[in-house]
Amino acid sequence: MKKILVTGADGFIGSHLTEQLVRRGYDVRAFVLYNSFNSWGWLDHSPQEIKKSLDVFAGDIRDPYGVRMAMKGCDTVLHLAALIAIPYSYHSPDTYVDTNVKGTLNVVQAARDLGVSKVVHTSTSEVYGTARFVPITEEHPLQGQSPYSASKIGADQIAMSFNRSFETPVAIIRPFNTYGPRQSARAVIPTVITQIASGARTLKLGSQHPTRDFNYVLDTVDGFIAVAESERAVGEVINVGSNYEISVGDTVSMIADVMNVDVEIETDDVRLRPDKSEVERLWADNQKALALTGWQPKYAGKDGLRRGLHETIEWFVNPQNLACYKADRYNI
Structure with a gap:
């Protein structure tokens, strides 16, 4: 991978992922939400040596022109930018369609046009709804039980449709309930x-x-990198959860x-x-992640x-x- 773009790099998981990629020696461009304060979100709290290594792009995932500009020269895109709060989606669902569905379309359309080598699109365990069987495999039916989860189902389908229609190299990572430092208090x-x-x-x-399947953020980050690095992940949906x-x-x-x-x-x-x-009820089956990428959680089980x-x-x-x-x- 020559250069990696991380959308949503200013957020909870995105900031941890960006830092870990830099520590592993990757050339990282961090896509952060533009604001007049020139804030990089949680990246403002990163160590100085991390911030000095970053190529920061301030924009808006809803803007196709900015997304395309951010993606130029990037070999891989890790797409995390999204609205994720479920209660907020009840009274502002339109913003979720714009950000999650249209934002994902902007990413995969630019990836197709620019010839990007890999797009890792971020899904969520919420797309499964209440478990019909456990542990939940990637074949579990999708159930939009909130406007948020419905928008993520739409985003997932847009992303995978580009793989099927145009052979855009898309992989979908489906994290279960990630927790850790910097997480929003909405969780x-x-x-x-x-x-x-x-x-x-x-x-x-x-x-x-x-019930939930809580996944420590460093495990989730390792999952993103494992999916990005795995050639076998293209065209696949992969759960990342603790199986607890x-x-x-x-x-x-x-x-x-x-x-x-x-x-x-x-x-x-x-x-x-x-x-x-x-x-x-949520409980992840994570065997596919192990089989395709070698990933397994380090913070598994009760301990x-x-x-x-x-x-x-x-x-x-x-x-x-x-x-x-x-x-x-x-x-x-």
């Missing part, structure tokens, strides 16, 4: 940690019974135990999804989750990092 693990770290002992949460299922309630208990506190949980109705929109939570909590309780969050407010 349950940072919500719990930031509330506890800010002194709360009665936590405001949504549903506790749904745990309920939200049990996850909260584990976090409280690691942080050595006793907590109570108060259900906050505003944090509840509509009944038919809630994804009740791996606990170890990942230790590292996540250590980052969040740092006062400088905690100050980036508004723990007393619901982050939609």
Whole structure:
């Protein structure tokens, strides 16, 4: 791979991925969302030697001209730019179609025209909806249970259609619930940690019974790189998950135990999804990733989750990092 473009490089997973690519010696162009503050998002917090190595492109994934310009001279594109918050998709679904579907179309259209060697498009476990069988393989039916998941199903189909129609070299990575340092407090693990770290002992949460397959961010990043480097991944959808299922309630208990506190949980109705929109169960089958790319999680199982939570909590309780969050407010 000559040069790699990472879209969404300013975000949670994107910033970790960008840093790891630089550390591995890749020539990286980081596509960040343009803003008048010249902010690079989480990349602003990267070590100075990482930032000096980056070719940063500020633009908007919804703009086909900017996307094409960013992709010129790049051999590989890791496409992470997306709107991902499920509650926000309930009242602003149009922005999800523009960003997730049209943004993906911009990427694969430019990739086709420019002759890019590989596009790794980012999907999500949310496209499966509530599991009809577990563990969930890549053949599981797709179910749009929120405008967000519907937009990601559309984006996935656009990406793969270019592979089938034009032989554009597209691979789809489907991460399950990634967690770790820098994650938005719209997700349950940072919500719990930031509330506890800010002194709360009665936590405001949504549903506790749904289960998730939590994947530590460094494992997810390794999955992206493994898919990018694998010739066998082209034309395939590949789950990246820990193959371990745990309920939200049990996850909260584990976090409280690691942080050595006793907590109570108060259900906050505003944090509840509509009944038919809630994804009740997620549990990844990750055997295809191992077979095609050699990837397997390093933070697997209960012990791996606990170890990942230790590292996540250590980052969040740092006062400088905690100050980036508004723990007393619901982050939609």
